[in-house]
Amino acid sequence: MFQKVTDYFNSINWSHPATISLLIILGGFFLFSILERFFPFKKGLPYFRKGYFLDLVWYTWIQSILMGIVIFSLIIGPVRNALNLPAEGIISHWPLWTLIIFFFITHDFYIYWFHRWQHHNKWLWRTHEAHHSVEQVDFIAGSRSHVVEILINQTIEFAPIILLLDVPTGILVKYIKASIDAIYGQFIHSNLNVKMGWLGYIFNGPILHQWHHGDQVEVYHANFATKLSLWDYLFGTAYNPDRKPDRYGVWYRFPRDWFAQHIFSVYRFNVNKVENSSGLKWYFNLRLNFLRMFLKKRKDVSASVEKRLNEAEIYGPKPELAEINDQ
Numbered sequence: 001m002f003q004k005v006t007d008y009f010n011s012i013n014w015s016h017p018a019t020i021s022l023l024i025i026l027g028g029f030f031l032f033s034i035l036e037r038f039f040p041f042k043k044g045l046p047y048f049r050k051g052y053f054l055d056l057v058w059y060t061w062i063q064s065i066l067m068g069i070v071i072f073s074l075i076i077g078p079v080r081n082a083l084n085l086p087a088e089g090i091i092s093h094w095p096l097w098t099l100i101i102f103f104f105i106t107h108d109f110y111i112y113w114f115h116r117w118q119h120h121n122k123w124l125w126r127t128h129e130a131h132h133s134v135e136q137v138d139f140i141a142g143s144r145s146h147v148v149e150i151l152i153n154q155t156i157e158f159a160p161i162i163l164l165l166d167v168p169t170g171i172l173v174k175y176i177k178a179s180i181d182a183i184y185g186q187f188i189h190s191n192l193n194v195k196m197g198w199l200g201y202i203f204n205g206p207i208l209h210q211w212h213h214g215d216q217v218e219v220y221h222a223n224f225a226t227k228l229s230l231w232d233y234l235f236g237t238a239y240n241p242d243r244k245p246d247r248y249g250v251w252y253r254f255p256r257d258w259f260a261q262h263i264f265s266v267y268r269f270n271v272n273k274v275e276n277s278s279g280l281k282w283y284f285n286l287r288l289n290f291l292r293m294f295l296k297k298r299k300d301v302s303a304s305v306e307k308r309l310n311e312a313e314i315y316g317p318k319p320e321l322a323e324i325n326d327q
């Protein structure tokens, strides 16, 4: 067994950009997990907050891996082959840092406007509402994005990199860019009290983006920037008051499950009714039920653990929203 583990680690190519990128993302995961405990923006946010497993397992792992295959192997790769592009690339002779800055700024400018459009157009909002449905925002919350949103944004982000560069440079730039995206996404969503000072007028930070996730009318159309807050200041959409948002999420009842969230984006159903139906209720509480079964087996379910499990199951809508949703 030990030999097998050693062989596995020896077989990993540690200098491959994909391995380095994965290690950087994991490093960010541990770093922000710790920093959020010590320097929280909103105090009292539990580590295992509402939707933690949905975001980590479904959106961060399963969806990212599947979408990576779709975007690179089924879309960009075949397009590159069909276009018969020069093997040496069109702008591969540019210095690496120029390429990174060029792709960083152009994509960020695009995403500012697309994001702004998503907030203004009722059909595009369907591809973005899942991202806003997180009710407790931490560094993992940024991973919650509808598949169509990922498909559009990442194809537009990575196609120019793969199409304009030779293969080795394209792969290198792709992983550098993906690492920057992941770490920056963790940073702006993190529940961290970071005062950016004058840098905040150029680079986006957690407070501006925590506000963007606020379920408050004053920020429904503000703080669209991803990496450069400069766009918000230039185009008059920055909102940075000297207080904290009261609540996060969307103003209507939103499903809590990956499949239900995607179905809901094309077909509106009564979330309360569906999630409270007996069969689905069991499915929605699968993780808790397994935990309960495990704890019961060990005969050590204390009253406080049982109480917490029951509380976790109560996932009702905010009272003031329940009536609107039932209409």
Ligand SMILES: [Zn+2]
Pocket: 115, 119, 128, 132, 212
């Ligand atoms: Zn948004």
Ligand SMILES: [Zn+2]
Pocket: 131, 142, 189, 209, 213
């Ligand atoms: Zn966000």
